[in-house]
Amino acid sequence: MARIAEEWFAICGGCEVTILDIGEPLLDLLPQLEFVHMPVLVDHKYYGQTGEKDKLEIPEADIGLISGGVRNEEHKVIAQEMRNKCKTLVALGTCAAFGGIPALGNMYLTDDIYEKIYRQSETTESADTPNQKIPPLTDRVYAVSEVVPVDIVLPGCPTTPELVVEGLTAILEGKPLTLSEKSVCDECPTIREKKAVSTLKRPLESCEFTPGEPLDTVRCLMEQGYLCQGPATRAGCGGAEGTPRCIRAYMPCRGCFGPIREKANPMVDMMGALSSVGLDPKQIPDRPATFNRFAGAQGRLRPLPKR
Ligand code: SF4
Ligand code: SF4
Ligand code: SF4
Missing domain, CATH: 3.40.50.700 (NADH:ubiquinone oxidoreductase-like, 20kDa subunit)
Known part of the structure; x- marks a missing residue:
């Protein structure tokens, strides 16, 4: 026991x-x-x-x-x-x-967070920091x-x-657990045609697919213009079935399994992946937070310099 x-x-x-x-x-x-x-x-x-x-x-x-x-x-x-x-x-x-x-x-600096929550929030009466x-x-x-x-x-x-x-x-059982070192893309069955796109779509716009047809008939969501973080995200969310969880629901990967390797930098990886399909990463206004949405500890997210 x-x-x-x-x-x-x-x-x-x-x-x-x-x-x-x-x-x-x-x-x-x-x-x-x-x-x-x-x-x-x-x-x-x-x-x-x-x-x-x-x-x-x-x-x-x-x-x-x-x-x-x-x-x-x-x-x-x-x-x-x-x-x-x-x-x-x-x-x-x-x-x-x-x-x-x-x-x-x-x-953000901790003091700025206290300031925002306890004194600058539109919906809360101003108060001292507890x-x-x-x-x-x-x-x-x-x-x-x-x-x-x-x-x-x-x-x-x-x-x-x-x-x-x-x-x-x-x-x-006293055995080691080894996580995959592949990316979500490596386990994604969608078709990559290497055709460039120019505009990013909002994630709530439905991607192109034929209901009832298997996922290997659907074009890669990034090549359809969605911000999919599969290239910079560790595989493994698909369990025994393999197909990544969000892709199964025709939704782009948001990166929740974290970086593929300990020292990987998802922002650098994603800038390269987006450029490779013709998408300009500058279209994404908040790149550090977007690409490190799930991995902001370990020094990946820091307070921005004050302007
Ligand atoms: S970018 Fe997204 S949709 Fe395209 S292959 Fe990678 S995981 Fe699949
Ligand atoms: S966001 Fe998480 S669950 Fe969804 S495809 Fe990416 S790694 Fe898998
Ligand atoms: S927010 Fe944190 S605790 Fe909640 S489901 Fe995600 S990883 Fe788990």
């Missing part, structure tokens, strides 16, 4: 729902798992059930799952406690792996691996049920 501790930091909760979405394979896994700490599921308090302890404690576990990036000082303490108590630590989902959507905030009983924000959003060593990364926003099963099974 493997003991599991799970924590959530700066997140939406979607990666926890992915665990519930595992479906039937969860029935095979559950008899091997014991959840000892999971705020979304288990009422286990940090300082003892009646607050009797003076030090934050998480039970010892074989597997630690963390979703969400580190956004405040409390997250840092919990991440360290998870690392201390869990034999194998897993970054669950793209927020934990690369900062995810919350790391778009890394384009400073009691809530942990202060860190200077930016950190991927979990920037704060404590992480053993396994399960990318995706949300990550996929198949990948969670694969990751947990690998840990239970």
